[in-house]
Amino acid sequence: MTLRVTRRQFFKLGAAGMATSSLAMMGFSPEPAVASIRHFKLTGAKITRSNCTYCSVGCGVLLYSRGDAAINNVDDIYHVEGDPDHPVSRGSLCPKGAGLLDYIRSESRLRYPQVREAGSDEWRRITWDEAFERIARHMKDDRDANFVDQNEAGDTVNRWTTTGMLAASASTNETAYCTHKIARSLGMVVFDNQARV
Amino acid sequence: MNHAYGNAPTGIMHPSEVRLPAEDHFARRARRLQQLAERHEPLGEFLGFMARLAHAQQAALERASSSWQPEPAAFDLALEHGVPPLNIQALQGDIDIQGELEALLDALELHAGEAQRPLLAALRTRSEQSLRQLAGQVLAGESGEAPTRGLMPLVGAALQVAWHRLAHRLPQAPARPSAEVRTLCPCCGSPPVASLIETDASCSGVRYLQCSLCATQWYLERSICSVCEQSGKLDYLSLTPNTDEEDDNATVAQAEACGDCGSYLKIFPRALDADVEPLADDLASLALDLLLGEEGRYRRSGFNPLLIAEG
Numbered sequence: 001m002t003l004r005v006t007r008r009q010f011f012k013l014g015a016a017g018m019a020t021s022s023l024a025m026m027g028f029s030p031e032p033a034v035a036s037i038r039h040f041k042l043t044g045a046k047i048t049r050s051n052c053t054y055c056s057v058g059c060g061v062l063l064y065s066r067g068d069a070a071i072n073n074v075d076d077i078y079h080v081e082g083d084p085d086h087p088v089s090r091g092s093l094c095p096k097g098a099g100l101l102d103y104i105r106s107e108s109r110l111r112y113p114q115v116r117e118a119g120s121d122e123w124r125r126i127t128w129d130e131a132f133e134r135i136a137r138h139m140k141d142d143r144d145a146n147f148v149d150q151n152e153a154g155d156t157v158n159r160w161t162t163t164g165m166l167a168a169s170a171s172t173n174e175t176a177y178c179t180h181k182i183a184r185s186l187g188m189v190v191f192d193n194q195a196r197v
Numbered sequence: 198m199n200h201a202y203g204n205a206p207t208g209i210m211h212p213s214e215v216r217l218p219a220e221d222h223f224a225r226r227a228r229r230l231q232q233l234a235e236r237h238e239p240l241g242e243f244l245g246f247m248a249r250l251a252h253a254q255q256a257a258l259e260r261a262s263s264s265w266q267p268e269p270a271a272f273d274l275a276l277e278h279g280v281p282p283l284n285i286q287a288l289q290g291d292i293d294i295q296g297e298l299e300a301l302l303d304a305l306e307l308h309a310g311e312a313q314r315p316l317l318a319a320l321r322t323r324s325e326q327s328l329r330q331l332a333g334q335v336l337a338g339e340s341g342e343a344p345t346r347g348l349m350p351l352v353g354a355a356l357q358v359a360w361h362r363l364a365h366r367l368p369q370a371p372a373r374p375s376a377e378v379r380t381l382c383p384c385c386g387s388p389p390v391a392s393l394i395e396t397d398a399s400c401s402g403v404r405y406l407q408c409s410l411c412a413t414q415w416y417l418e419r420s421i422c423s424v425c426e427q428s429g430k431l432d433y434l435s436l437t438p439n440t441d442e443e444d445d446n447a448t449v450a451q452a453e454a455c456g457d458c459g460s461y462l463k464i465f466p467r468a469l470d471a472d473v474e475p476l477a478d479d480l481a482s483l484a485l486d487l488l489l490g491e492e493g494r495y496r497r498s499g500f501n502p503l504l505i506a507e508g
Contacts, residue, residue, distance in 0.1 A: 008380065008388050008424055009338050010460055011497040012508040013483070014490025021506035023243055025347030027312030032239035037488045040436040045451075047420045047433060062402075062419060084402035085418040090210040091402045 049083060051170035052097040056193065058170035059097050060086025077104050139163060139186075147187060164190030212400035214373035215383050217364050218412040223255035223357075229474040233481040244481055246313060247503060250351070251477075253304035254358050261300035263362055264293045276371055283363045283385040283411065285336045294332050295325045298355040305351075316347055323348075332356055336410070338388065338500050340507045353502025360385055360411035373416055380423045382408035383415050388500045389423065391463040391475040392453070404464070407475040409500040422455035423462045424498050430456025433464070436485055449473065450482030452489055460498040461489060480504055 013021075015037075018030035045066055052059040060083030066076045080100045084091035093100075103109070113131035114123040126134075146162040165188055167179045183191045219225070230248035234241050272282035302317050309317055320328075334341045335353045364384055371383040381388060389406035393414075396402075405414035406423060421428045434452040449470045454461035463482060465473040479501050489495055 008460075008498055009500070011500070011506065012490055013486035013497050013504075013506050014508075015487050017490075017506040017508050018487070020343050020346065021504065022346045022350045023504055023506075025343070026243075026246070026316060026350065027310070027347075028243040028246070033483050034487060036239040037484050037491070039439055040484060040488060041439055042434045042488055042492060043437040045433040045435075047431070049420060049428075081402060083419065084210065084212070084400075084404075092210070 052093065052100065053103070053168075053170060054096050056169050057088060059083075059089035059093055060091075061093070061097065061100065077101065080104070143186065158187045159189050160187040161189055163188060164192070167191070167193045169194045210399065210401065210403075212395075212403045212416065213370070214416045215370040216405065216414040217367060217370050217384070218361055218414075220365065221255065222361065222412050223251050223258060226474045226477050227251035227255060229472055229477040230480070232472065233477060237481050240481060240483060242310075244477075246310065247477070247480055249308040250305060250354055250503070253301055253308065254354055254361075256304035257297070257300040257355075257358050258361055260304070261296070263359065264296050265291050267291075267363065267366065269366070269368070272367055276367075276369065279372055279375055281374075281382065281384055281386040282367060282371060283360060285360075285385050285387055285410065288363070288385075289329075289332060289336055292332075292356070292359045294328050294352075294355065294359070297359045298328060298352065301351070301355045301358060316351060320348055320351060328352065335502050335505075336387070340505055343507070346505055346507075349505050350503045353505075357410055357412070357502065364411045364413060370413075379417065379426070380406065382406075382411065382413050384408065384413040385411050387411070388498065389462065390501050391465060391479045391499050392417065392423065393473055393475050394419070394464065394466040394468065396467045396471070406462075409476070409502055412476070422458060422460070423453070424460045425455060425458035427455060427457040432456065434461070434485075434489065436482075436488065450478060450485050452485055452495070454489070454495045459495055461495040462497075462499045476501060476503070 015034045018024060018034055021030065024030050043066075045064055048063045048065065050061050050063050052061050062081050062083050063077050064079035064081075066078060078101075082089060082091040082093040082097070113126050113128055115126050115131070115134065116123050142163050143160050147158075147160050149156060149158050151157050165179075165183050167176070167183075171179065180191075227248050230244050230251055234244035234248055237244060274280075275282035275284075298320060302320060306317060323331075331341070331345060331349060331352045332355075335349050335356060340346065341349050367384070373379075374381060374383040378386070385408060387408050387410040390409040392404050392406045394402060394404050402419070404417055404419045406417050407414045417423060420431060422431060432454045434454050435450060449465055451464050451466070452461040453464045463475075463479055463485070465475055465478050467473050470478075479499060480503060483504070486497060489497070
């Protein structure tokens with residue numbers, strides 16, 4: 001936190017200070033208000049800035065969640081709205097974006113890596129490590145088998161056309177840069193962005 | 198496109214960055230306070246009085262005119278350079294505090310209860326110098342001395358009328374405050390009382406801070422702390438009844454509490470109650486302050502000249 005020179009002061013408006021507050025000094029009894037707090041407890045919510053997942057516009061959204069941040073457990077996103085401060089979307093969302101809450105809560109949403117082996121009709125849950133290994137293996141095998149380093153005319157082309165990649169939509173410039181570097185350095189030419197889908 | 202069930206937005210939203218108080222702001226505040234007085238029994242009497250005070254403020258604003266009037270061009274330079282044109286430090290010596298207070302007390306006289314009459318009488322007998330001293334304390338956000346603390350909200354109310362008067366004379370709203378003072382009023386440099394989130398289509402979802410003195414509202418991005426401008430450890434705390442019973446006391450007010458600087462400012466989403474008026478609703482949600490005070494993690498940054506406490 002940078003220290004700013006402002007006139008902002010902090011106050012304590014606790015039960016102890018009520019007896020000498022202006023409210024009491026003006027002839028009103030603070031007791032009923034002080035007593036009333038016994039009927040309540042404090043509950044917290046968080047508001048987190050994010051981007052809509054669907055397309056390349058990348059509309060800003062605010063995600064409302066409940067849960068105790070102190071134990072790093074945000075258990076329930078209960079509301080999604082357009083971010084009025086977002087320079088691109090200014091708070092507006094298209095029908096897809098406005099339905100994000102259903103997408104987040106969808107029962108069929110993919111939450112972890114799964115695999116359906118050839119010949120099987122069942123999806124099996126696997127670990128992230130296993131998923132990365134399998135993907136890397138597939139990529140390596142396919143690239144070794146199909147990489148084209150020269151075309152028929154003998155020109156060096158170094159291209160790999162049998163595997164493609166579809167990148168995520170609302171990426172930052174940095175993410176897009178890294179994605180591009182990885183895909184292109186493998187010689188991959190079938191490369192598109194989900195924003196155009 | 199117009200539909201029976203509403204209109205699609207026709208363009209990009211361009212919310213105003215700074216909104217000057219409306220001519221009838223005090224009247225609206227009075228109506229809201231009366232509404233809250235009926236709804237919040239533990240604070241009913243207090244809020245009822247505050248409603249009558251706000252009503253008197255409106256009457257004083259409309260009836261009397263100040264003996265001191267700034268030149269029409271006096272604010273141009275300040276507006277041009279992004280300096281608060283109605284700066285409280287610069288103008289507090291010029292304000293006709295005695296005249297403003299008298300007009301307010303005259304309007305309030307018949308509506309004050311038995312217990313509050315002595316306050317009005319005590320203020321009438323005070324010298325201009327001692328009134329200026331009280332006004333200085335209120336404007337500086339100090340809690341003053343216990344014997345005079347009961348007078349301070351009335352002085353604060355008179356100051357609100359004085360600054361409303363000045364705000365209505367501004368040729369245009371000032372620009373949004375620059376980064377260094379983004380969380381202080383662009384009109385008078387006072388701290389905010391609370392903030393609200395709008396629902397109107399022209400500014401849907403936009404947050405405005407409202408000045409504790411002149412009720413100017415100015416834009417501040419959602420979900421950042423209004424004191425340290427951090428956003429990482431913000432929590433929106435509100436009151437929930439211990440039992441499952443529905444309770445009107447438990448709605449609307451949220452404390453935007455920042456774990457980085459340990460302060461909170463109340464925020465009122467209009468979506469939860471269309472009639473919200475930040476200063477009125479701040480008074481009515483005293484229970485939230487009390488519970489936060491008891492819990493002890495956060496301190497209040499919102500300033501309300503109508504409720505002054507020590508510490």
